[in-house]
Amino acid sequence: MYKVVIPGDFVSDDVNRAGEGTYVEDGKVYAVTYGVVDDKNEIRVVAFSGKYIPVMGDVVIGKIIEISFPYWIVDIASPYEARLHMSEVAMRAEKRVEFGNMSAYLDFDDLVAVKVINVDAMMRIDLALQEDLDIGSEGRLIEISYTKVPRIIGRKGSMIRMLKEKCKCFIFVAKNGRIWIKGKSEDMKLAFEVILMITTEAHTSGLTDRVAEFLDSSRQKVKKR
Amino acid sequence: MKKGEEIEFIKDGKRLDGRTFDELRNIKIEVGVLERADGSCYLELGDNKVIAAVYGPREMHPRHAQDAKMAVIKFRYNMAPFSVDDRKRPGPDRRSVEISKVSREAFEPVIMREYYPKAAIEVYVEILQSDAGTRTAGINAASVALADAGIPMKDLVSSIAVGKVGGEVVLDLNAVEDNYGEADMPIAMIARKNTITALQMDGRLTKDEFGRGLKLAMNACHQIYELQRTALIERYNKRESVKFEEREA
Amino acid sequence: MGLEIMDDVRKDSVRNRISEGYREGDRDFREYREISIEKDVAMKAEGSARVKIGNTDVLVGVKLDLGEPFSDSPAVGVIITNAELVPLASPEFESGPPNEKSIQLARVVDRGIRGSETVDLEKLCIVEGEKVWIMFIDIHVLDNGGNLVDAAALGAIAALQNARVPNERYDLTGDDTLSVRDTPLAVTMVEIEGNILVDPDCNEENAATSKLTVISNADGSLSGLQKSGSDSMTEETILEMVEIGIEKAGEIREKFLKTPS
Numbered sequence: 001m002y003k004v005v006i007p008g009d010f011v012s013d014d015v016n017r018a019g020e021g022t023y024v025e026d027g028k029v030y031a032v033t034y035g036v037v038d039d040k041n042e043i044r045v046v047a048f049s050g051k052y053i054p055v056m057g058d059v060v061i062g063k064i065i066e067i068s069f070p071y072w073i074v075d076i077a078s079p080y081e082a083r084l085h086m087s088e089v090a091m092r093a094e095k096r097v098e099f100g101n102m103s104a105y106l107d108f109d110d111l112v113a114v115k116v117i118n119v120d121a122m123m124r125i126d127l128a129l130q131e132d133l134d135i136g137s138e139g140r141l142i143e144i145s146y147t148k149v150p151r152i153i154g155r156k157g158s159m160i161r162m163l164k165e166k167c168k169c170f171i172f173v174a175k176n177g178r179i180w181i182k183g184k185s186e187d188m189k190l191a192f193e194v195i196l197m198i199t200t201e202a203h204t205s206g207l208t209d210r211v212a213e214f215l216d217s218s219r220q221k222v223k224k225r
Numbered sequence: 226m227k228k229g230e231e232i233e234f235i236k237d238g239k240r241l242d243g244r245t246f247d248e249l250r251n252i253k254i255e256v257g258v259l260e261r262a263d264g265s266c267y268l269e270l271g272d273n274k275v276i277a278a279v280y281g282p283r284e285m286h287p288r289h290a291q292d293a294k295m296a297v298i299k300f301r302y303n304m305a306p307f308s309v310d311d312r313k314r315p316g317p318d319r320r321s322v323e324i325s326k327v328s329r330e331a332f333e334p335v336i337m338r339e340y341y342p343k344a345a346i347e348v349y350v351e352i353l354q355s356d357a358g359t360r361t362a363g364i365n366a367a368s369v370a371l372a373d374a375g376i377p378m379k380d381l382v383s384s385i386a387v388g389k390v391g392g393e394v395v396l397d398l399n400a401v402e403d404n405y406g407e408a409d410m411p412i413a414m415i416a417r418k419n420t421i422t423a424l425q426m427d428g429r430l431t432k433d434e435f436g437r438g439l440k441l442a443m444n445a446c447h448q449i450y451e452l453q454r455t456a457l458i459e460r461y462n463k464r465e466s467v468k469f470e471e472r473e474a
Numbered sequence: 475m476g477l478e479i480m481d482d483v484r485k486d487s488v489r490n491r492i493s494e495g496y497r498e499g500d501r502d503f504r505e506y507r508e509i510s511i512e513k514d515v516a517m518k519a520e521g522s523a524r525v526k527i528g529n530t531d532v533l534v535g536v537k538l539d540l541g542e543p544f545s546d547s548p549a550v551g552v553i554i555t556n557a558e559l560v561p562l563a564s565p566e567f568e569s570g571p572p573n574e575k576s577i578q579l580a581r582v583v584d585r586g587i588r589g590s591e592t593v594d595l596e597k598l599c600i601v602e603g604e605k606v607w608i609m610f611i612d613i614h615v616l617d618n619g620g621n622l623v624d625a626a627a628l629g630a631i632a633a634l635q636n637a638r639v640p641n642e643r644y645d646l647t648g649d650d651t652l653s654v655r656d657t658p659l660a661v662t663m664v665e666i667e668g669n670i671l672v673d674p675d676c677n678e679e680n681a682a683t684s685k686l687t688v689i690s691n692a693d694g695s696l697s698g699l700q701k702s703g704s705d706s707m708t709e710e711t712i713l714e715m716v717e718i719g720i721e722k723a724g725e726i727r728e729k730f731l732k733t734p735s
Contacts, residue, residue, distance in 0.1 A: 004457075004458050004461045004462070006372055006381060006453075006454055006457045006458065007335070007372055007377070007378035007379065007380055007381060008335075008378070008379060008380035008381060008415075008417050021377075023337075023379065025379075030379070032337060032377040032378065032379065033372075033375055033376075033377050033378075034372040034373065034375060034457060035375075036461075047375045048373075048375060048461070049263065049264065049373065049374060049375035050374070050375030050376070050377075051263070051281070051282050051283070051375070053340070053341070079281065079282040079283045079284055079341060079344040079345075080284070080343070080344070081284070121342070122293060122342065122343070123342050123343055123344075147375065203461060311546075319572070319577045319580070319581060320581075322572075322573075322574050322577045323574065323577055323578050323581050325574070326574040326577075326578060326702075327700075327701075327702070330701075330702055330703060330704055333703075333704035333705070334704060334705050334706040408589070410699070414706075415706055418706070419708070419709065420706035420707060420708050421701065421706055421707050421708070421709065421712060422701075422706040423701055424686070424699055424700070424701035424707075424712065425699060425700050425701070426589075426696060426698055426699035426700075427585045427588065427589050427697070427698055428589050428697070429589050429590060429591075429691070429695055429696070429697050430695060430696045430697075431694070431695045431696070432694065432695070432696065432716060432717075432720060435696055435699075435716060436713060436716075439709060439712065439713075440709075443709065
């Protein structure tokens with residue numbers, strides 16, 4: 001059973017283990033968000049909801065929303081816009097990338113898999129292209145709250161492994177809650193349903209088992225047809 | 226105002242609606258009632274019906290109003306034209322601008338604004354039905370909606386008004402009492418810390434009445450805090466049981 | 475928020491000095507800056523006063539117009555209090571429609587006058603349901619040296635005390651005296667580093683995180699309270715501020731508002 005807390009709830013006396021989603025005041029640890037307590041090595045409060053705040057090293061899926069030489073301005077499902085420098089595509093570009101032709105490489109509404117390479121105090125965010133992930137071609141984008149991402153991944157990747165296997169899809173779960181699925185349309189539909197199920201039941205126990213059951217039963221239905 | 230003297234507001238220690246001096250009206254709280262908002266809450270305080278929505282943190286517009294060190298809180302208290310006896314002209318008036326400011330400041334001590342430099346956290350409170358005490362109902366709903374949106378906060382904020390009617394200091398005036406009331410004093414408080422984040426008073430009170438009124442309101446805020454807390458905790462317990470039932474069916 | 479006039483360094487220096495017990499101009503924590511009142515400064519107004527508290531300079535004018543009463547209160551006159559924070563008074567003020575600062579200022583002053591029933595509104599009624607006096611109290615800030623509320627509230631009551639009802643201008647007969655029954659005064663305090671400071675100047679206002687205005691009447695009762703600012707306050711601090719507020723208002727009343735009438 002998960003312990004649900006609200007902001008200001010006392011969580012622990014162990015100040016040294018105070019982690020994400022908590023704050024320390026007068027030698028005690030309190031919850032800073034509405035969520036559930038995760039008491040393992042660190043004491044964390046896993047929020048039920050909230051907005052993605054980029055951290056260096058995160059791989060996220062972005063959408064080009066503006067071209068402002070020499071940058072592409074990228075929406076990363078966060079309160080903060082990020083920027084991708086022109087030089088990032090220079091390597092794979094056939095011609096010199098320059099003022100005026102940037103949209104030939106990445107245009108408005110294009111999706112990109114990118115890595116957060118710098119976040120400064122003013123929340124200026126620099127991105128690098130994640131070359132090994134091509135999400136430009138056909139597939140499906142799902143957007144969920146970033147707080148649900150750990151549940152999609154599962155403990156040591158158990159959930160996502162099962163999803164990929166049983167849905168027979170390529171699934172890439174980005175830190176910012178955007179998920180890219182590529183596969184046959186029937187398979188993608190199933191993956192979409194399962195992901196929706198995980199997000200609405202993210203804070204219930206025994207979820208992995210139920211998802212497995214659900215996947216097996218829907219596969220059987222498909223076969224019977 | 227003189228007409229009020231004809232009404233007997235207090236009879237045998239009870240008020241017109243049967244409440245004692247220190248009794249709250251019924252409070253109903255529902256969490257997560259809106260689809261599009263990041264967080265929301267519907268709240269009833271007696272005959273007041275309010276709904277609060279929270280958006281953000283998101284990009285602050287206009288850009289020059291951004292704060293490089295922390296998020297800006299935008300708070301808009303708004304009355305629906307049909308929420309009062311005489312239709313209220315839509316849009317902000319001086320009263321709502323002041324209430325919005327005081328309400329925003331009621332939350333500034335608890336919201337971790339420094340987590341989100343340059344961003345905006347937006348709180349919208351709509352009064353659907355008004356029966357005195359709408360600003361306190363709005364603050365209570367906003368507090369729950371902020372939690373629902375996952376906004377990092379040190380604590381919830383709870384709010385209630387006290388007033389003076391028929392010569393007595395009483396808790397949580399309803400509209401009839403407020404119309405003829407001699408004083409009205411809304412407060413907002415961090416219940417766990419017993420500190421005040423908003424305080425206003427109009428009408429006339431002696432120093433002693435003020436002191437008693439403040440105590441009365443502070444005690445009531447503890448009760449309201451428990452209701453806000455229960456609404457939030459129950460929401461997830463309920464959700465879990467619903468899902469299990471569906472599976473069995 | 476908005477234009478940051480004072481940087482953090484200056485805020486810190488104010489806080490540091492306060493925690494060392496020192497206040498700008500060697501002022502005691504419970505001491506007002508020098509107050510001066512000049513009455514009848516605007517000839518065209520029914521009543522007026524210019525109040526200076528240190529560098530703060532506020533002009534208040536009272537005008538009476540004929541108008542219709544509100545439908546829900548046909549037998550009483552109307553008070554409308556308004557404040558303008560004109561750009562001339564501070565680099566922080568901008569021209570344009572009233573913002574939340576000016577609205578709050580006007581409404582707090584208004585609350586004090588209303589709550590104390592200073593003006594006998596029934597006497598402002600000429601013909602019930604048809605014709606009443608509409609009294610405008612206009613607060614015009616000339617220089618913002620901090621603590622506008624106290625200056626405006628003092629200015630408003632001083633202006634009311636010398637206001638006359640302009641019967642002649644409207645071909646009406648009647649008593650020109652305006653009955654002013656009480657003297658609600660605002661005393662504003664801030665808390666900085668655990669100290670309560672009366673009458674904050676603008677550097678202190680910026681350095682403080684919370685502020686309380688206490689409006690009290692001649693009999694020591696309260697007719698208005700307003701907390702503002704981004705920090706919370708304890709019950710003890712509030713009670714202490716109320717105590718101080720009543721005391722300080724008494725001192726100002728004694729010194730400036732003793733009128734023979």
